[in-house]
């Protein structure tokens with residue numbers, strides 16, 4: 420498979436602070452990658468750096484072979500990168516439909532978003548502030564998909580959601596992946612992430628401490644125990 424997104428010897432952080440240290444990560448087109456690790460090790464920063472939302476101190480970010488290191492986030496979006504932030508960032512005073520139109524860059528039409536999430540269609544005239552946590556997450560994902568990204572970066576999309584919603588969202592991620600999208604999933608629910616992903620990267624203090632097949636980690640939870648300090652649940 421050909422490389423679609425790469426962080427090449429990247430040192431990045433916030434202001435003068437370094438969070439990622441000489442991190443190199445190459446992601447193939449169509450790959451399902453999980454990034455896991457303890458709190459505060461730099462998972463969000465990795466996605467944010469790919470998207471251009473941090474200070475890049477050294478190294479290069481490439482999308483389909485092109486150096487995008489100096490491009491603003493909206494230009495990276497136009498190149499096919501889409502981030503669903505952990506904070507969801509929906510506009511609480513706008514309706515569901517207005518939120519979706521805010522993500523419209525000429526990629527998806529709104530009908531595709533409603534087909535993927537029928538619940539959003541039912542709620543299309545409701546304000547962002549009236550939505551449940553699960554509905555807000557659906558909206559955040561759908562809004563990013565309106566840009567028709569080739570690479571979807573998902574930052575802890577299951578956080579705080581009921582198991583039934585988590586299962587529904589995992590089904591959506593399966594579908595999006597099966598359609599050929601590259602999916603990078605940062606997730607605290609290591610068990611769900613490992614079942615979804617084919618490859619897993621484990622981070623610790625801004626460095627990659629494990630990079631291999633998800634099946635290998637599922638078969639040997641000691642790897643997780645060693646690097647993340649938790650076993651698998653369920």
Ligand SMILES: Nc1ncnc2c1ncn2[C@@H]1O[C@H](COP(=O)(O)OP(=O)(O)OP(=O)(O)O)[C@@H](O)[C@H]1O
Pocket residue numbers: 433436438456457458459460461462463464465
């Ligand atoms: N906007 C920011 N400004 C300064 N430091 C930040 C900022 N965001 C995160 N950090 C710091 O960067 C480090 C890595 O944080 P990051 O959010 O990338 O970790 P994470 O692995 O995603 O953690 P979590 O699982 O808690 O979301 C932490 O020490 C954090 O305090």
